[in-house]
Amino acid sequence: MVNPLQTAILEPVAASGLFQMAWLMIAIPLVSAAFLLLVGKASNAWGHLLATLAPIASFGIGLALFFQLLGASVAERTVEVPVYEWIGVGPWDVQIALLVDQLSILFVLLITGVGSLIHIYSIGYMEHDERRRRFFAYLNLFIAAMLVLVLANSYLVLFIGWEGVGLASYLLIGFWQHRPAAAAAAKKAFVMNRVGDIGMALAMITMFAHFGSVEFAEVGKNAAQFSPLTATLVGLFLLLAACGKSAQVPLQAWLLDAMEGPTPVSALIHAATMVTAGVYLIVRSGPIFDQTPVASTAVVVVGTVTLLVGAWIGTSKDDIKKVLAGSTMSQIGYMILAAGIGPAGYVFAIFHLLTHGFFKANMFLGAGSIMHGMDDDVNMRNFGALGRAMRWTFLTFAMGYLAIIGFPFFAGFYSKDHIIVAAFEHNMIVGICALIGAGITAYYMTRLMVMTFFGRKRWEHGVHPHESPGVMVFPLVVLAILSVVAGVAMNSWINGWLVPAVGGEEHTYGLLDGFTEPIGWLTMGVVAIGVVIAVSVFKSVPKEAPRGNFLERAARRDVYGDDINNAVVVNPLMAFIGLLTGFDRGKVDGAVEGIGASTSGLGQVLRRLQSGYVRSYGLTMVAGAVLVGAVLILGQLA
Amino acid sequence: MSFPLLTLLGAVPLVGALVVMFTPRATGRVTGLFISLLTTALALVVVGLAAGGRDLSEQFTWIPAFGAHWAMNADGISLTMVLLTVLLTPFVLIASWNVGHADAEDGWGPRAFSALVLVMESFALFCFMATDVLVFYIFFEATLIPMYFLIGGFGEAGRRRAAIKFLLFGLGGGLILLAGVVGVYAISAGNGQPTMLLADLAGMPMGTGTERVLFVLFFIAFALKAPMVPFHTWLPDAAESGTPGTSALLVGVLDKIGTFGMIRFCLELFPGASQWAAPVVLILALISMIYGALAAIGETDILRLIAFTSVSHFGFIVIGIFSFTTISMTGATFYMFNHAFSTGVLFLAAHFLIQRRGSQKIADYGGVQKLAPVLAGVFLLGGLSSLALPGMSSFVSEFMVIAGSFSQNIWIGGISTLGMVLAATYILLMYQRTMTGPVTEDVEEAFGEERSNDLTGRERWAVAPLLLIIFVFGFFPKPMLDLIEPAVTTTMSQVGVSDPSLTMEGSN
Amino acid sequence: MNPENYLVLAAILFAIGTVGFMVRRNALIAFMSVELMLNATNLALVTFSRINGNIDGQIASFFVMIVAAAEIVVGLAIIVSIFRTRRSASVDDANLLKF
Numbered sequence A: 001m002v003n004p005l006q007t008a009i010l011e012p013v014a015a016s017g018l019f020q021m022a023w024l025m026i027a028i029p030l031v032s033a034a035f036l037l038l039v040g041k042a043s044n045a046w047g048h049l050l051a052t053l054a055p056i057a058s059f060g061i062g063l064a065l066f067f068q069l070l071g072a073s074v075a076e077r078t079v080e081v082p083v084y085e086w087i088g089v090g091p092w093d094v095q096i097a098l099l100v101d102q103l104s105i106l107f108v109l110l111i112t113g114v115g116s117l118i119h120i121y122s123i124g125y126m127e128h129d130e131r132r133r134r135f136f137a138y139l140n141l142f143i144a145a146m147l148v149l150v151l152a153n154s155y156l157v158l159f160i161g162w163e164g165v166g167l168a169s170y171l172l173i174g175f176w177q178h179r180p181a182a183a184a185a186a187k188k189a190f191v192m193n194r195v196g197d198i199g200m201a202l203a204m205i206t207m208f209a210h211f212g213s214v215e216f217a218e219v220g221k222n223a224a225q226f227s228p229l230t231a232t233l234v235g236l237f238l239l240l241a242a243c244g245k246s247a248q249v250p251l252q253a254w255l256l257d258a259m260e261g262p263t264p265v266s267a268l269i270h271a272a273t274m275v276t277a278g279v280y281l282i283v284r285s286g287p288i289f290d291q292t293p294v295a296s297t298a299v300v301v302v303g304t305v306t307l308l309v310g311a312w313i314g315t316s317k318d319d320i321k322k323v324l325a326g327s328t329m330s331q332i333g334y335m336i337l338a339a340g341i342g343p344a345g346y347v348f349a350i351f352h353l354l355t356h357g358f359f360k361a362n363m364f365l366g367a368g369s370i371m372h373g374m375d376d377d378v379n380m381r382n383f384g385a386l387g388r389a390m391r392w393t394f395l396t397f398a399m400g401y402l403a404i405i406g407f408p409f410f411a412g413f414y415s416k417d418h419i420i421v422a423a424f425e426h427n428m429i430v431g432i433c434a435l436i437g438a439g440i441t442a443y444y445m446t447r448l449m450v451m452t453f454f455g456r457k458r459w460e461h462g463v464h465p466h467e468s469p470g471v472m473v474f475p476l477v478v479l480a481i482l483s484v485v486a487g488v489a490m491n492s493w494i495n496g497w498l499v500p501a502v503g504g505e506e507h508t509y510g511l512l513d514g515f516t517e518p519i520g521w522l523t524m525g526v527v528a529i530g531v532v533i534a535v536s537v538f539k540s541v542p543k544e545a546p547r548g549n550f551l552e553r554a555a556r557r558d559v560y561g562d563d564i565n566n567a568v569v570v571n572p573l574m575a576f577i578g579l580l581t582g583f584d585r586g587k588v589d590g591a592v593e594g595i596g597a598s599t600s601g602l603g604q605v606l607r608r609l610q611s612g613y614v615r616s617y618g619l620t621m622v623a624g625a626v627l628v629g630a631v632l633i634l635g636q637l638a
Numbered sequence B: 001m002s003f004p005l006l007t008l009l010g011a012v013p014l015v016g017a018l019v020v021m022f023t024p025r026a027t028g029r030v031t032g033l034f035i036s037l038l039t040t041a042l043a044l045v046v047v048g049l050a051a052g053g054r055d056l057s058e059q060f061t062w063i064p065a066f067g068a069h070w071a072m073n074a075d076g077i078s079l080t081m082v083l084l085t086v087l088l089t090p091f092v093l094i095a096s097w098n099v100g101h102a103d104a105e106d107g108w109g110p111r112a113f114s115a116l117v118l119v120m121e122s123f124a125l126f127c128f129m130a131t132d133v134l135v136f137y138i139f140f141e142a143t144l145i146p147m148y149f150l151i152g153g154f155g156e157a158g159r160r161r162a163a164i165k166f167l168l169f170g171l172g173g174g175l176i177l178l179a180g181v182v183g184v185y186a187i188s189a190g191n192g193q194p195t196m197l198l199a200d201l202a203g204m205p206m207g208t209g210t211e212r213v214l215f216v217l218f219f220i221a222f223a224l225k226a227p228m229v230p231f232h233t234w235l236p237d238a239a240e241s242g243t244p245g246t247s248a249l250l251v252g253v254l255d256k257i258g259t260f261g262m263i264r265f266c267l268e269l270f271p272g273a274s275q276w277a278a279p280v281v282l283i284l285a286l287i288s289m290i291y292g293a294l295a296a297i298g299e300t301d302i303l304r305l306i307a308f309t310s311v312s313h314f315g316f317i318v319i320g321i322f323s324f325t326t327i328s329m330t331g332a333t334f335y336m337f338n339h340a341f342s343t344g345v346l347f348l349a350a351h352f353l354i355q356r357r358g359s360q361k362i363a364d365y366g367g368v369q370k371l372a373p374v375l376a377g378v379f380l381l382g383g384l385s386s387l388a389l390p391g392m393s394s395f396v397s398e399f400m401v402i403a404g405s406f407s408q409n410i411w412i413g414g415i416s417t418l419g420m421v422l423a424a425t426y427i428l429l430m431y432q433r434t435m436t437g438p439v440t441e442d443v444e445e446a447f448g449e450e451r452s453n454d455l456t457g458r459e460r461w462a463v464a465p466l467l468l469i470i471f472v473f474g475f476f477p478k479p480m481l482d483l484i485e486p487a488v489t490t491t492m493s494q495v496g497v498s499d500p501s502l503t504m505e506g507s508n
Numbered sequence C: 001m002n003p004e005n006y007l008v009l010a011a012i013l014f015a016i017g018t019v020g021f022m023v024r025r026n027a028l029i030a031f032m033s034v035e036l037m038l039n040a041t042n043l044a045l046v047t048f049s050r051i052n053g054n055i056d057g058q059i060a061s062f063f064v065m066i067v068a069a070a071e072i073v074v075g076l077a078i079i080v081s082i083f084r085t086r087r088s089a090s091v092d093d094a095n096l097l098k099f
Helices: A017-021 A023-043 A047-071 A102-125 A132-151 A155-173 A180-211 A216-225 A228-246 A253-260 A263-272 A274-284 A293-316 A320-341 A343-373 A391-405 A411-426 A428-453 A470-491 A494-502 A518-537 A550-556 A558-609 A614-637 B005-022 B025-051 B076-095 B110-129 B133-142 B144-153 B159-190 B208-225 B234-241 B244-254 B256-269 B271-298 B302-322 B326-357 B373-386 B393-408 B410-416 B418-435 B441-447 B457-475 B478-495 C004-023 C027-052 C056-086
Strands: A079-087 A094-100 B058-063 B068-072
Touching (some): A017 A079, A023 A132, A047 A102, A079 B393, A094 A102, A094 A132, A102 A263, A102 A470, A132 A155, A132 A263, A132 A274, A155 A228, A155 A253, A155 A274, A228 A320, A253 A320, A274 A343, A343 A411, A411 A470, A550 A558, A558 B271, B025 B076, B025 B110, B068 B133, B076 B244, B076 B326, B110 B144, B110 B244, B144 B159, B144 B244, B159 B208, B244 B302, B256 B326, B271 B302, B271 B418, B302 B393, B302 B418, B326 B441, B393 B410, B410 B418
Antiparallel strands (some): B058 B068
16 A cells, blocks of 8 residues: 655754754753652752752753754754764664754653643642652653653664653652552552553664664664564554553553542643653654554554543543543543554644643643642542632633543634544544534533532632642743643644655645534534533532443443453463472472472481491391492402 | 783682681671672783773683683673672672671671682682683582671571572582583594693583583573573572572573573584574563463562572573573573663662561562652662663663564564563563552561661662663663674574574565 | 301301390300400411411401400490499390480
């Protein structure tokens, strides 16, 4: 099949000028993190301020680079920044080098921009936590690792960041380690991510075996030389990696538990940036997926299933953060779906990724603000009528809400609409699923809004909701503004910007496209239905959750994600380990101990010969002498 | 012949051990530490000279009738082993400052510990530098003596039994190796000129059958040492009953003689048989790797758990060695180096932990992180290094082993990636159970007020350099890889294998 | 006289000594039986020396005598001290050295 769309081939130019300083973006937060962790208590008083300056500095550099790229010609927008040689053995020559191009710089801005806002927010949110300095050090570590991930010029360097964010995620989910649930969730996240990492490792070693290199440019150039089977396998391996990191079915179960972490962490890592790394990986690996329709289809299927499952989970959770987590899964499902469509969808995947980064971070921080005012309660059945009590939080949250359901002219309206249209063009069933997902999204988000901000007060006794301090409200406002304008601002521009880097079709999209296509109207209709249903159902919210129908009960149990994992993997493995431990002690070590025991057992038997009777010894001697004599005589005769 | 620098390097700790025994009890351990640091400095000089291209080989006739020589040399692989030995030993001494019985009238005090560690260091160094089979064999056996006393003299209940088990396994392996050495001698004598020198023995003509028998003898001896499943059961017992400092040396240094011997002797002396046996060895190594990891997940004793992780890691190393690619073998050698430090940190951190609480059972801990954050942090970093987190040196080596073996055999390489998940599981499960969660009463009693019983300055100095090594070589592995690669290339050419060519077109 | 007769005598003496050692319980008798066997051996050695015409056998017999003398010194001392403590010279009573 010849793809009519253009495929991007990376042809980096050498870095010059400011680009040579690109590594500073990573180094600054990394050094800050190490400094804060090593200095210890001495920096308690000012550590968080230093840590907040780090991503802001990186953001400044990123912005400067972005403008440099804007001013450069298209051919010079892919810049490679060599740093040093990492592994040079035999056929390998792995450099630590950065790749600054149209795609990575957008990520840099998202990570450092949203990251900076969340740092600022955390100053307020973590104010009373005695381990605040440590929290900020971990956040800086995360920023550094995430920047390595998106700026890497090869899969192996990407993997450093890939695991680095995993580590940061582990540390931050389990930040309140004294809570067993948090510690368990952190471990679960790391281990499930590691399952995905097997895919990453397998993909990389296949590339090494074939090309002796894992640089994006090199692999992209040679991807056509993969046999169809190899290309499919590599594609599936990469998909596995993406599933782990981006919490896609079947590796989705960790994300909901990850909400045990402090809310700014959920906003930064588990909504805006880290969980979207899988999308980045697939888009970056476009040249490989172009070779393999099978793997691409698998990506589409995974994305579609996850967008429905995530939305489904979101409909029935009472924990405000878990609703948002389900929503994140679902929205990333949209992105994965778009990325699976191929060059036609890459740009939309990234577009949605960016707008989602804004509005979801906004809503998570809003949820954090609510928790801050409600004594860390997350149960929406204890909320209600918060719109008046927390006006700024309500207003900013509303902007995020309108953006995610795709209200016209808000960010999600543009980015999601493109994906749904592309899905319909790709395959009717996938399109319908995407459309249904939009309806469910509208339903559960409206449910969240209604339960939280409207209706009667259902507050627990002694809870006095209050607006959060300015240091927390400021990021909310900025993100709310971005949720409103990001779509309008980028809709016409981003396609032209990204197509040279990720592939696709040169086309200029207008701001009113959604109103001229039937699918646009259809989407708006479905969304409206979702909103109306939610408003009518949740007019009054009982304090106790009703038992609910079968669908709701399944959703509350995360669609049996943990149950399936336990039944299929964990329990059999643990049973096997139990057998193995017994086998090791009983059989393997038992064989060793058995040899020892039988040796001493033989001694027990033989020592009976020591009867203590001199005459029996004498008899033995005589018998021996006779024997020796007989042998000698017989030997003479023979 | 120039000054016998390598012999001097090996002799310094041995003489030093004598000096330590004759110093007053109070200054014994300080003297021991000083001597081990002196050895480290000398070793760094040696590595510097060797890297600069100086020929350090030395050879003196010893027993002409056997063709035995006192012969030492140091190529990249040997130097790597020497480095890990001298870099680990001083920090184990610092960490084990108060090991043994305080009222050490029976002689098992810190001074005896220092002396025994120095003796062990010396023997291990000679093992790594010997280029004469007989000299190697003698020191291979001799290492058992100090280690027997280190396990049996210091440590927990059941240490005598564990020491005897260790000794019997060691002697068994030594006996098998002796048979192999005698066989090698017999063949060289049969060829006219009896010799024990590696250089003469390598490439010596021998019958295919004989070569295979001798290979198996050498391999079993080294597999007992390394240890590989099913010969591994002495290691968890020794780790459980010995002091963690001893275990760090045992796993970090002594067991490396096994894997080092596989490269130096199995591969170089019996190239044909090595290739013949490689498929079986690879499968055994893969089993070791997975078996050790699973057993570690199921383990309830911290020290036994760490011992099992090492069984798993040794599986990786053997996979790397017998995959016969530059990448995997360089990776395996580098893995040996890194493993000493990651396991060293884990054992030492466990030591600090157990010393405070007085129990090795994972179930007896909980919430330590809250009371001793630095200790928990060190423990976690050691664990992360053990699970090969990118950015730490162990990742570079583990990935090289996996990728190198994959290019030779996709199944071995592919399946070995499972180790990544299993390693994450056993490390984080242990960390979760010991360090996180609510602070249990017993832990509170043992650790007291928050941070009041965290790592002391001495303990921090013992682990910080090891962690530094792990991080520095994680980001800048080039010096080590440049040191190892030429030696590996030489070995590969002796075995007569070359890297698989890149399969640009699909090979599946 | 035919030297072989001396060999026969030596064999007879040795057999008497063996049987005596095996059947008698008294330590002194058993001890004397051992001496008898030693002397039978001496006789055989001297005879062989005569037959072969060199003195190797005679030299060996001197060694045997010296060993026998030393043995008697030690052995008798042991027997006497056992008799003193146990009031018995029976070899079957002194059976403490067993498993």
